[in-house]
Amino acid sequence: MLAVMVLLNLVLAAQVAPDGTAATWGSAVAAPGQRAHGYLPVPGGDEDVPPLPVTVIRGAKPGPVVALMAGIHGAEYVPILTLQRLAAKLQPETMRGTVVIVHIANVPSFQRRTVYYGPDDWKNLNRVFPGNASGTPTERIAHVLTHEVFDRVDAVVDVHCGDGNEALSPYVAFIANAPDPSVTERSRAMAMAFGAPTVKPLWPDFAGPTRYTSATATARGVPAIGVEWGGEARASPEELNRVEAGLLRVLKQLGVVAGGAAAPGKPRFVTWSESVMSPVHGLFTPGVRPGQRVEAGARLGEIKDAFGRTLAVPVAPFTGVVLYVVTTPPVNPGEPLVSLGQVTNTLPAQPAVAPPRAPPVVLNHFYVVLPAEAFASLRALDFLSDGFAQVDGGLPAFKVPDASAQVLYVRGQDTYLELLGPGNAFGEPVGKVGVGLSVEQEGTLSRLAGPLRTALGQKVHQTRTRRKFEGRGEVPWYDALYREPSAPDTSLDLWVSEYLPEFFQALYPDRPWSAHDVSRRALLGPRFKPERLLRNVERISLELSPRRAHTFIRELVALGYQQVSSPGDVFALQGEGLRWQVREAAQPRGLLEVGFSLNRVKTGPRVYDLGHGAKLEFSKDAPEARWVLANGRRRAVP
Ligand SMILES: [Zn+2]
Structure with missing residues (x-):
């Protein structure tokens, strides 16, 4: 019964394309039962930013509007290749509602193969939301995604993987403290439907800028999840299959695609996570693998200078599981080396108390x-x-x-x-x-x-x-x-x-x-x-x-x-x-x-x-x- 009511809410909340009319994102215009490709422009500013490639798949019947996004980080290829394939697979004639796919959200980063940062302004797109219409290229992309995507849909799935330099243990994240509790509940349902082995609830501070995609969509009343699967600038058929299957389960759970959405297996939940940052410029050799359990105080790897002298031996600040780890040599002060999570078998109602840390x-x-x-x-x-x-x-x-x-x-x-x-x-x-x-x-x-x-x-x-x-x-x-x-x-x-x-x-x-x-x-x-x-x-x-x-x-x-x-x-x-x-x-x-x-x-x-x-x-x-x-x-x- 609850599921039916949630579905009803989503149908009522659809903000665009009333029944029988075309759905339009930039130059992509899809009539009911149709699929259309096109580009979403990034206007303003002195520097030209390439438009974002989008596919709009408009179901024959009315229903929720769902955004699937890849390429917020341009060297994350599992998401980009999965959405490329899924855009061709989805059948508009049998679908309800609309799926808008942003294939590559950060085209400058993709074209110039950058990790973390946009090449024009060296800003991390997933830290500058809600963006700025007259800002730098990265800030303008964030502004377009906020207003042209988040504000026009009923749900957002932001697909990532470890960046080009990171190996990662798959997980799905959702915001557990949305200002509107029903948004938290719908986000949680999407996260569970995806079926990742690990689910990571997040409790961001909504006092300042929302910075991240999911926090931004959530703050604007739109349920959202972040998917993390794959990494190291690779994309295996197995990874594409797993992410695609998860996205289809989310679309089923939202009522866009017909069929049951039972997730495989029971996930574990992250109660607390922290990134261990590099204190220095240097060359990192990881000492742990994604998914590995490490004890508090254990070595996470070693950072040497160009001459081979050890500069730092980062240690685990608490006992937990490695969510991702940098696997290529370059590291810089303030950039992550390892993300560590404390895990449990039940969904926590609130964030764990921060583990004690080394004093300044x-x-x-x-x-x-x-x-x-x-x-x-x-x-x-x-x-x-x-x-x-x-x-x-x-x-x-x-x-x-x-x-x-x-x-x-x-x-x-x-x-x-x-x-x-x-x-x-x-x-x-x-x-x-x-x-x-x-x-x-x-x-x-x-x-x-x-x-x-x-x-x-x-x-x-x-x-x-x-x-x-x-x-x-x-x-x-x-x-x-x-x-x-x-x-x-x-x-x-x-x-x-x-x-x-x-x-x-x-x-x-x-x-x-x-x-x-x-x-x-x-x-x-x-x-x-x-x-x-x-x-x-x-x-x-x-x-x-x-x-x-x-x-x-x-x-x-x-x-x-x-x-x-x-x-x-x-x-x-x-x-x-x-x-x-x-x-x-x-x-x-x-x-x-x-x-x-x-x-x-x-x-x-x-x-x-x-x-x-x-x-x-x-x-x-x-x-x-x-x-x-x-x-x-x-x-x-x-
Ligand atoms: Zn990413």
Whole structure:
């Protein structure tokens, strides 16, 4: 009974071509009982966009109007070839309603064989809906599909497969939170009728632009499904048969084609899915296959640079099934490597709770050991403590350092610098840099250990450091993850820490504090004065040996840093509020430059000469400064 009522609704909702008249899409005009080919133009804009090839198959009897679309991504050939064949097979004289087939929705991408993006504007068509009539070519195609297809039909089937570079395990997706619940119900029925082994309900946010085809049609009151079957720029007869059979079942379920629509087998359902993105430019070797079940923390593959050095070893963020995986070498920051889904045997009523993820890391502080002259000139610079930052000799009293001090703590709002002289108490050699990253959320440090261990292929230890406080004895200070070095490192140490609340309780016994605030500001906040300039460290440039540069990049990538474009031979990585610029050199100079953000634009002197080319330099119109170091600078031969 319900099925009959749904069918009745669809018949009543048909918006075009009343009984006995022709159905028209662009130049394709089909009278009842006829099939017509033609083109749907993409008007407007400066650049010509080829019209979209469409076939209109108008049933002899009235019924719903159904759009079948392929080629939203031009290198997805299973959909394009299936619809080419189906357009010839459907029999208008025995059909009810109308099927409009968009054979190749993204003609520029198809003709120029691009993956993901349109060749003219490098935009992903399935991310720009509802489109823009006066936008770029890709945006104009989206606009035409929204208004000339979605707005004129009763149901949409958007057929995809893995893109030209992706292998995929078949699934059908539908929007499970359509603004109109009856649209969700009709979409779900279409998805079930298709008969894919996996069904993926989606819960998009309808607050902003709808971006995707199915979300756009759904938001406009039109039930829709997205089919994914095949990939890797191939199309086997078996795949064409399976997709065609699924589409025919959907057309039967909608009442367009006569016959029963029983789907083969019972599908599994995706409760949560996520794409693991590439953090870097590089060459990817997949370590998993579509449909494979992987455990949380398992290696998904490996990304190397052109020289064969490993840059990243992505890991599964949760236990799930591989929905698709990139199978050709090129990968770029922010593009998917693997899509992973959690699956269950019953259709979930709502999305699963997001699995816990690795926390972002921030710069807690860094230290650098300076040559004697460089250290002396900074210690003698009154401005350092007189306006730039708090300068002290360390915990627990934050005393003003005296003239023989071999350590200066330079503290800003969000981070601090630990400047060491050659006679420092830690015995660290001149030129050595130590980078202390930290997590801001209590109890999250250990989540980084697995990815770090997998990425580095090395032991990673979590240690607890304590500190003596007068009258309290040993107090837990911080936990930290350290990579086990193969030999003591004289150029660069990196660790990640998490403060422990007991430490702040001991350090600031008289101040109000939150038991769970383990952030950088829990340390620096009580010392901070807004009239001082230093806010944060935003950029650090380092020159390292090729070997150390490479492991440093791997460490940062494993901690969530992402490669960004940079000039020349600099490898740049962006993380939470901090950019690293790493350069390789046979005789590396270590720390080259540090970029600061300030609480305001500095007035008065803008350059402080620190000798031997080193300087502290302030922008005249931006709240920014940079510290240029001269340590180990190679001098031109006279
Ligand atoms: Zn696609």
